[in-house]
Amino acid sequence: MDLAFLSPLYEHPGSWASAYVGLSRHDEDLRTRRRPAAEAVARRLRERGADEATCRAVHDAAAALERGSEPYGRALFAHDGEVVLQVSLTRAPPWGLVRWGTLPHVTPLLDLAGEDPVSLVAYIDRAGAEFELRSAVLREEAGQVRVGRQWPMHRARASDWSERRFRLEAEDTWEHNAREVAEALAGCQAETGADLLILCGGERECRSVRERLPGHLRDRAVRAAHGVGSRLLPREVEEVRARHVRERILAEVDRYRSARTPGEERRAAAVEGVPSLIEAARGHRLAELLILPDGPDTRREVWIGEDPARLAERRTELSDLGERHAWPARADDALVRAAVVTDAPVLSLAPVREETGREVPAGGMVALLRRR
Incomplete structure (x- = not known):
């Protein structure tokens, strides 16, 4: 995880308040729970020796989350009466994660906000593809491509010469279309900076598109096991994203173990x-x-x-x-x-x-x- 965004936290020496404020969109009494949460955070900071101005700043920021749209909450880092940085979380934090100390307590971000790869989902069919951006807190349309050659699209089953020629033409058409989809997908990735490409569609179509992606993107592209002909469920996307993160970290651990020699x-x-x-x-x-x-x-x-x-x-x-x-x-x-x-x-x-x-x-x- 690149933590360069934390740099402002190290520009001012002195004591820091760190509060991980969780929000549950599934609670029926959400509005009534948030204000007590803000008050509880401020109370915990006072108990740990924080100054009143900083306690008030954290309280106000936590209470303001009532008007926000984050599904999980935020990490708040405050110093000398000012909230210096707020970080949206991608997982719900444990209750009562509040610290007052010489340095901001940022380590929990590694699990609560880190390694959240932005995924570019491509819903592929013979006529093109639709693109969608997904992350733990994001879901939005990212465009579509409709390929120029749409006939003939389906292969004939008979084996006489005319139908065999039709089948070859259909395969040639799809190969051309797959190239156009791959080019559009690569362009969308370059524009959005997506970390992971998830291909959703028939096995042959997804394989053809993946084979035509630039080499540096081919390793980032995976085919979803489900979702053919429909939108991927959040759970399916999360499984693909979690597997991608896990494999990357395990590779780094293996690199560390080799480097110990x-x-x-x-x-x-x-x-x-x-x-x-x-x-x-x-x-x-x-x-x-x-x-x-x-x-x-x-x-x-x-x-x-x-x-x-x-x-x-x-x-x-x-x-x-x-x-x-x-x-x-x-x-x-x-x-x-x-x-x-x-x-x-x-x-x-x-x-x-x-x-x-x-x-x-x-x-x-x-x-x-x-x-x-």
Whole structure:
């Protein structure tokens, strides 16, 4: 997950409020529940020592969600009486996820708002295709293509010469049409930036279109198992999207495990454990950070300075590094800050835990390293 959008959270030192406010569109008493939720969030922040101006800002932002359209809720990050950033969630957060600390608590975003690939669904038939954009919070039409050659479209079954010629012409027509659909689909992907292409239609039609996509899109295209002749259900789209995310993360974990083996320079390209991760962050060597949001190492206390690369296990270490100020912080929040300011992506290890036979690193935090 690219967390560059979190950069504003690291421009102002000081204490931060982090509140994950959930909304359920299925509750009959939705309106009556949201205001108590806003009040409960503000109350929890006060109990944790937040200043009144920041509590009020978070309360007002949470109450304003009553007029919003998000199905799951938002993460609110506030500092010094101002909500600096709001992030729409793609999953409902657990109740009471509120923090007050030196750094914004952003790790839950990895599971609640991260890895939400925008999918471009193509409903394909012999006459063209209709396109639709889908994500956890989005569903909108994205255009259509009607191909120019629409006759003959269906193959004859008999085997005499004239009907055989008709069959060949029908196949030639569809091959031409499949090329037009593929070109239109590739153009729509370029325009929308969709991460995943879902092809819905007959097996032969979908295969023909996929084969004619540019090489860099072919691996992103998958055929839906259902939905031929009808619109895909949200559940079917979600299954395809979830499988895509899981496979991507599992591939990154396999890459991490391979990188742990020292190379020709007798130096591993991956590390795990808080001490090694801190050392990598100090040297600006984090290439990719992988975190299990509820892993045991995430809650460990570390010490940070104003410079995101200045972090240590003990406060005295920061003094040795020349830092005049030091504050305690959660290890996951400190390492995510270091990753964000150096443009290193961060992924959740939660899908790995769900896979049979795959073990999550004991501490729950690992990293791939940049080359020196």
